[in-house]
Amino acid sequence: MSIHSPLFVPKTFLNLSIIASFSIFSISAQAKNIDVLPSSQSFSGLMFTPNAQVIKTGDISLSYHQGVAHNNSIQSLDNWFFAAGLFSGLEAGGRIVTKTYDCNGYTDPECGIRDLSASAKYQLPFIYDYTGFNIAIGAQDIGGAANNFDTKYFVIDREFEALSLRTSVGYARSTLSNGIMDGTFAGIEWQPLSFMQLTTEYDAVEINANAKIFTPQGLLPWGAQLSMDYQLYTGHKHSEQDVWGVNVSMPLMGYNDNRQQNLNTNKQTQIKQLLKQNLAEHQAASLTNLINTLQNEGFINLNVGYRNNKMVIALENRRYNHNQMDGVGVALGIITSKAGENAFADLAQIAATDKSTQFNFTKKQNIELILLTNDIPMLTVTTETQCYRDFLADGNPCNQIIVNTLNAKNDFNNSKWLYHTLNDGFGRSQIILSPALNHRTATEYGFFDYSLALAANVYTPLWQGGAIDVRYMVPISNSDDFKQGGLWHNQAYESKIDRALIHQAVKLPQNIISQFSAGYMMGDYWGGVNETQWYSPQGNHMVGFEISKFVPSNDKDRHGHELDDKQSLIANYTYSLPEYHWQLGLQAGEYFQGDTGVRITSNHWLGDSQLSINYLTTKPKNSNTYEDFLGVSITIPLTPWRDMKPGYVQIRGTDQFTYSLQTRVGENHNQINTGLGATSNLQHSITRQYENRGRLSPAYFNANIQRLRNAYIKYVKVTQE
Secondary structure, eight states, rough: OOOTTTTTTHHHHHHHHHHHHHHHHHHSSSOOOOOBBBSSSSSSSSSSOOOOOOOBTTEEEEEEEEEETTTTTTEEEEEEEEEEETTTTTEEEEEESSSSSSSOOTTTSOOOOOEEEEEEEOOSSHHHHHOOOOOEEEEESSSSOTTTTTTTEEEEEEEEGGGEEEEEEEEEEEEOOGTTTTTEEEEEEEEEEEEEEHHHHOSOOOOEEEEEHHHHTTSSGGEEEEEEEEEEEEESSEEEEEEEEEEEEEEEETGGGOOOOOOGGGGGGHHHHHHHHHHGGGGTOHHHHHHHHHTTTTOOOEEEEEEEEEEEEEEESSSOOOOOHHHHHHHHHHHHHSSSHHHHHHHHHHHHHTTTHHHHHSSOEEEEEEEEETTEEEEEEEEEEHHHHHHHHOOOOTOOOOOEEETTTHHHHHHHHEEEESSOTTTTTEEEEEEEEEEEETTTEEEEEEEEEEEEEEEOOSSSEEEEEEEEEEEEEEEEGSSSSSSGGGSOOOOOEEEEEEEEEEEEETEEEEEEEEETTTTEEEEEEEEEEEEOOSEEEEEEEEEEEEEESSOOOOOOOOOOOEEEEEEEEEEGGGGEEEEEEEEEEEOOTTOOOEEEEEEEEEEEEEEEEEEEEEEEESSSSOOOEEEEEEEESSOSSOOOOOOOOEEEEEEEEEEEEEEEEEEOOOOOOTTTTTOOTTTOOOOOOOOTTOOHHHHHHHHHHHHHHHHHHHHHHHHHH
């Protein structure tokens, strides 16, 4: 039962005053940052009101709260909220408010509300630099059919660091119960201790206060922070639930992998010494030492030779599957730590046996790494060994690192190879294990309905660009509505082979790559797909298309439903700004279900995790009206940073697991999307298999150059500590 008696008000503020008097001496001498913590709504803030702060870029936050303003009271409803800092100044997230978890809202009047919505808050840039104030604008319950919590607001705040105090004031228009956030609001956040905040606010109608206890920054591993908040007071008389909640936040995996590491600390003394020892090995290492180290680390299709007085090494990475850049960083670290005068002299001696060519050994020891995928040259990195060793040692970027994709194939063909295809990749199968999840989230039928399976994908390279791709699904668990007799039973996973394809990729001139895939797909269809993509020299622009045709193996599915042919003809364009960790995708054409439409996607890279927001407008087959959807998804790698060493069988996790949510917008109903906007979505598409999930470009490498060094430092840690 919430406390709202007038007798409680002076007691509450007396308690706050005592704490303030006790703490003021400890905070007056030293300023401290005030933590940004979640409110009980869809934004960071106090209790019901926001401040002008946002979640730190690259962080994710998951909150659970009890107590939601709904139907003219503070009701006992569960409030789940997931949010992330997409880029500097912007936080965005999704929220589910529910009373029950497993009942049919159409037939059971006791089910109550079950609402899925999106939110965003943007802190305006440059304002603080000139005024000392922060200003943010935001909205919750964006779009959707039933806007139960629709709120739009702007807010100004200012921090008084010497007092560990933040004040905020703003204005909002809202449909929230009790008039909350419908008018002028204000608040005060006070952080007397490194693990506690006290807040009081005027929510446009009443005064509220709460306390927040949290772990200080740096206490937990992986940059994580836990927090809990509890209502101390509310002026809302119709309240059946005290507002309280818990939250966990942390950086997404890989987000800090491009930050320059400082090894000049006591904690890093051992790593610095190991790194120094490794880099000194070039003074005595031979060419044989270099080749053996690369082979032992698991690099395959290894070729060693020369071109234009450079040592040239071509290799393929199948071990560092979070990001191909890590494989390049480890390989370059190994090469430059071994390639000294002895290794170059060995190369010159072997080259001298061929009278038709000549390798001139000079004091300037240049190397070129050619990265292969399925034996296709995809990217080259050229550098000078001493410059690169200095970069590894101190982190100051080497200005002699040149990344190129346009000439990779020609550079490979024009090199003189003295060692050919060591650790041949032919027939080296990867067994890629991944969860497969078909789900319905926050519908009238349940909070979370799902069909969960284990996808075991056997991918076997054959020749250059050729591979066999077979996937077997092993069902693990189904919720009630995916079981026999349930609403979505026909979409539950079955124990069977659902995909058997043969792929053939070719690298064409001018950064064009095309892949043809044919065979059995989606459990019931035979056909083929062609993907073709062109990348600009720096990789900021990509233009491509997908064309496919699939016919059902039977006229009807196992439930007696008629099966239609599936085909697609889709054009796409991607604009990449890797310095801002952002990509804009545009897609248009005919999708798998025969619908025609357009999708706009904003992709935000937070390390190796990808947060995407997309808007789809599409016209179903045989319909004259368009249907509109707003979707959000998070994609993460589910495999160790350094996978099992590739042998003739390599077991690993997936480089990309995606969880998506979608809601209908612009309608007075929120019926589930039944497959509109679908594409072939191959696991081994060009983007995933050959383009490092759209990141294999000079622009991406140049914007994330510290990642090369950090990958080698991490390799030294895991192999030699």
